[in-house]
Amino acid sequence: MERILIKDILYKCTAGETVTVCGWVRTRRESKGFAFIVLNDGSSQETLQLVVPGDAPAFGELHRCNTGAAIRAKGILKESPGKGQKFEVEVSEIGVFGDSDPEKYPLQKKGHTLEFLREIGHLRPRTNTYGAVFRLRNILASAVHDFFQSRGFAWVHTPIITASDCEGAGELFSVTSLDLENPPKKEEGSVDFTQDYFGKRAYLTVSGQLEAEFFAMSLGKVYTFGPTFRAEDSNTSRHLSEFWMIEPEMAFADLMDDMRLAEEFFHYLCVAVLEKGESELSFLQNQYKRISLEDLKRLSETSFVHISYSDAIKELENEKKSFEFPVQWGLDLQSEHERYLTDKVFNGPVIVTDYPKDIKAFYMRLNPDEKTVAAMDVLVPKIGEIIGGSQREERLDILEMRMRQTGVPLDNLQWYLDLRRFGSAPHAGFGLGFERMVQYITGMPNIRDVIPCPRAPQTIGF
């Protein structure tokens, strides 16, 4: 179908050319003798003004060009005498692909709340806001691959269905093909999962990290980028039951290498959206006033502040401000503490390192002080933790000890321990919640507005 994208008109066409465009009607304004149609085709934030003269053949189709209708318009590109756009199209022909009943179409030309638009998830990408968000999401997804591919990382497709129930990263969704009304039972009454599809219990993955580790211990540098699942009853603007995670893993790397990679990665993503998504960012900035192009530019150039957990605790203890939760070495940093460090003390991203071993996962490498582990969290203003990573424990005896201490069953993870038995090596990696990054960059207040079909407790509408 011959047509030109609206995003291309500005720099590929000149006044006087005949063009054909396709898209969805945003608004129609009629005067005596002629009409204006504002058209968007999803290719960019831009809309195109169509002018339909009263004597054009297209005028007869005008009554069908209601908000939401899909149309094709052919006409001559002209410099617009009106304010607000450089070009407009003086239309001679209009073809309507799909009508849209204005009494029933839920999107109006006026603004809607994000909460309302969330109820019509299948139509919300047609709005300026969600168009911008999902184009930016795409820019970021593409930049994720560009970054790692250009640095020699291999994309590893870790499984979505897993038998590991001991990764310790939250509640799991079960995967089963058993008849839930009448499952096979063992003699003592519990469900007999040996008769299930896989012959044992299976779950949706909560992380691809453990699998990524054995690929790092063979291909050297790898990353995962795919969906992960948490069955926690979290009802917040920062949590989803299904979200995408990026988990790089590097052999022959320590915590310093890990932090350097995280910072370069973060900078790379900021630069990518500034280069490719400026009009989308500008729109969101004007609309929601949460993050500015200047903020992003500064972020893309600013080194992360590094601070150890122990020093962070001292910093928080020194503040006169009273916190709701106690500040004490050995306790995890609460949201209010993280926000205080990023928003008040350092006014930017902060990497906190070397957390007490008791509040971190079993696979993180024990430091020489035997009290802390080689962990790092990247905290950003407003959102909090966006990246969590560590150098992994590569010493078999210490790893086994840590697993016993933290109650992780060794039986199911012999394959993981094998990596320490055969050619073990220092390695490190981190995880970044993709939606948190999209949320941070777009400035959207709720994470449910940066993923096409948000899944959360009681929420699986689309």
Place this chain on the structure above:
RNA sequence: UCCCGGGUAGCUCAGUCGGCAGAGCAGGUGGCUGUUAACCACCCUGUCGGGGGUUCGAAUCCCUCCCCGGGAGCCA
């Protein structure tokens, strides 16, 4: 899951002390020769979130459940 605040027309909201269900926008019709969330006039629009209770009478008071938002926990 916990603590607050909400749920009234398609959307955004008002509704006083318990006494006739309201406004703006959207939509419809008409008008207007350059509009930009166009403008002007008129018209249409209701399971007051669901269920139960108190009362002569409930959008309004009480109980309960559901949903949404903000914050917290869990976490990325």
